[in-house]
Amino acid sequence: MINPQLRLFYWMTTSLLICAFLISFASGKSPIVIKGVTELGPQVCPDVTHVSRDGGYSVLLDGHIVWLYDDTECLDSQGKQLSFVSNTAAYVSDANRNISILQDFGVQAVGKDKKSGETDTAILANTTVATGGWISFSPEEVGFNEKHKGVERVAIWPGTSPTPYSLERAYLFAPLVYVDSKPRNPSKRYQARGMTLISITTSSTGPEARRQGNLIIPGKEVAYGGFSSLLAGSTTAKSQSLRDRDLYLVGSADAGLQLARAKVGDLTDFSKYTFWDPMHRKFTQKSPDPAEKDYRKMYLPGSFSSGTIFYSPYFHTFTMVYYNKFVDSTFRIRFLDLNYPESNDPVWIKRGKHGKGIAAEDVEALVRYGWSPEQELYRSPAGKGGFNYAGAAHPEYWNRQYYARSLYPSSTSAGQRQNAWYGSKVVSEKAAGGDGKHLLLSWTSRTKGGIDSGIYEIRLAKVEFGTIPRDSGGEFPSAAVSSSMQTISLASSALSTSPTPSGPHTSLPKASGTRLTSAGSAGRHASSSWRNRFPDLSTYLGALVGLLLLLLIWLSGQVI
Numbered sequence: 337m338i339n340p341q342l343r344l345f346y347w348m349t350t351s352l353l354i355c356a357f358l359i360s361f362a363s364g365k366s367p368i369v370i371k372g373v374t375e376l377g378p379q380v381c382p383d384v385t386h387v388s389r390d391g392g393y394s395v396l397l398d399g400h401i402v403w404l405y406d407d408t409e410c411l412d413s414q415g416k417q418l419s420f421v422s423n424t425a426a427y428v429s430d431a432n433r434n435i436s437i438l439q440d441f442g443v444q445a446v447g448k449d450k451k452s453g454e455t456d457t458a459i460l461a462n463t464t465v466a467t468g469g470w471i472s473f474s475p476e477e478v479g480f481n482e483k484h485k486g487v488e489r490v491a492i493w494p495g496t497s498p499t500p501y502s503l504e505r506a507y508l509f510a511p512l513v514y515v516d517s518k519p520r521n522p523s524k525r526y527q528a529r530g531m532t533l534i535s536i537t538t539s540s541t542g543p544e545a546r547r548q549g550n551l552i553i554p555g556k557e558v559a560y561g562g563f564s565s566l567l568a569g570s571t572t573a574k575s576q577s578l579r580d581r582d583l584y585l586v587g588s589a590d591a592g593l594q595l596a597r598a599k600v601g602d603l604t605d606f607s608k609y610t611f612w613d614p615m616h617r618k619f620t621q622k623s624p625d626p627a628e629k630d631y632r633k634m635y636l637p638g639s640f641s642s643g644t645i646f647y648s649p650y651f652h653t654f655t656m657v658y659y660n661k662f663v664d665s666t667f668r669i670r671f672l673d674l675n676y677p678e679s680n681d682p683v684w685i686k687r688g689k690h691g692k693g694i695a696a697e698d699v700e701a702l703v704r705y706g707w708s709p710e711q712e713l714y715r716s717p718a719g720k721g722g723f724n725y726a727g728a729a730h731p732e733y734w735n736r737q738y739y740a741r742s743l744y745p746s747s748t749s750a751g752q753r754q755n756a757w758y759g760s761k762v763v764s765e766k767a768a769g770g771d772g773k774h775l776l777l778s779w780t781s782r783t784k785g786g787i788d789s790g791i792y793e794i795r796l797a798k799v800e801f802g803t804i805p806r807d808s809g810g811e812f813p814s815a816a817v818s819s820s821m822q823t824i825s826l827a828s829s830a831l832s833t834s835p836t837p838s839g840p841h842t843s844l845p846k847a848s849g850t851r852l853t854s855a856g857s858a859g860r861h862a863s864s865s866w867r868n869r870f871p872d873l874s875t876y877l878g879a880l881v882g883l884l885l886l887l888l889i890w891l892s893g894q895v896i
Contacts, residue, residue, distance in 0.1 A: 379778075514528075531562060653694060667779075672707055684700075689701070716779050724781050
């Protein structure tokens with residue numbers, strides 16, 4: 337007769353394995369392979385004495401990699417403030433020698449350092465946080481800041497990476513924010529005033545920003561373009577004019593992301609924008625409420641704080657890299673899954689447009705296909721503040737296909753429609769393994785001090801994606817993505833020793849789950865809609881079923 341204790345051990349082991357299988361199945365699969373992550377350290381600003389800045393967004397224009405920043409404070413060696421402005425911009429000095437070293441502009445000498453005796457330098461020292469920064473304030477905004485000096489101010493923070501509309505120019509939808517220094521209600525410290533539109537160019541004297549109107553999108557609306565924006569190709573063969581092309585603007589709302597669309601020629605006229613209605617699967621004139629909680633009315637339900645949406649030539653589809661609102665310093669990633677068309681449209685079918693994949697200009701695909709499950713990409717080591725913020729991706733590095741092919745002059749041959757390779761000191765083109773196989777990440781980390789008196793820096797890391805499996809059944813044209821669970825191998829040892837972030841939401845459950853589609857789709861997605869919308873619930877149900885099996889097996893063991 338079998339020993340009762342041995343029999344109990346056998347049944348418990350078997351049931352635990354069943355539980356693990358059910359939880360894994362309910363949680364969905366992670367299709368992107370992360371081969372390694374390498375920390376590259378902080379950005380360096382040799383043109384100024386000491387600088388504290390946050391944000392960190394970028395664009396490639398006319399051979400220059402332009403970085404944009406939010407609040408920027410220059411300090412002497414004793415920590416005394418030398419200048420403080422709402423926003424700044426810089427070039428990467430030499431992206432192939434050292435991607436971390438910046439060239440700042442508007443740098444001025446402001447006296448001798450009392451400790452070292454060396455000349456102190458600061459960015460835009462003749463400008464104050466009340467009068468502007470690299471992006472200028474309007475007379476109305478300057479007047480508001482002067483009237484409320486020391487109490488409240490208007491700030492312009494770039495907030496996301498610009499969108500190129502040629503090889504030399506880019507658009508940026510930047511948030512106008514009311515900043516209350518001592519709010520009665522801490523949750524009211526930052527209040528949205530709206531969005532302004534910036535046109536960005538480059539010159540030998542630095543990046544240049546021009547306001548295209550003051551308040552384009554009112555503060556009562558979703559901050560469209562504040563999360564990301566993408567330029568679509570021409571919708572008709574007759575018109576190749578930039579003004580007739582669509583710009584898709586993604587904004588973060590309380591319960592997820594919302595999507596708007598406008599012709600480039602109409603960007604300064606918000607009355608001509610249209611808004612994605614997930615319930616009826618079309619763009620309409622009615623803008624959604626930013627406080628909407630109904631997941632069915634969200635373009636993409638979930639938690640999002642900062643991020644980048646871009647076309648990946650490695651995965652041959654659109655990719656989203658972002659931080660959520662859980663303040664856990666973790667980058668997440670999704671891709672637009674071409675195997676899941678969301679309608680019966682004869683053009684947008686399985687495996688892409690006409691079944692032949694998609695290109696960077698095919699931005700309409702954002703409303704034709706569903707997004708993959710959320711997957712952890714990289715947990716950045718938290719600084720003194722306990723957590724990082726303003727996470728972003730920078731696809732212009734290690735990628736000759738950063739620009740959509742339609743942005744090149746028509747006289748440019750097909751073989752010449754590629755940009756230079758950037759970041760060769762870190763990864764050479766020969767060793768890279770293809771455009772977009774490596775991706776640069778950035779985030780803001782507090783190095784010392786408190787929230788109001790802290791010193792901030794931008795830190796960098798490089799992600800390498802794994803080889804795309806050959807036996808994946810051709811899920812993506814020319815670039816199939818494995819649907820099996822893969823082990824994430826991290827090159828940086830700091831990941832295993834990084835401190836646990838402390839913040840108001842760090843105890844919240846980690847997001848997981850199966851494929852997420854823009855809400856309201858039916859038919860082919862109906863059978864899995866509950867797992868799409870309630871990913872954590874699916875995990876809990878899997879665990880519950882497993883525990884019930886454990887109980888039944890144990891009871892049966894009592895009978896035997």
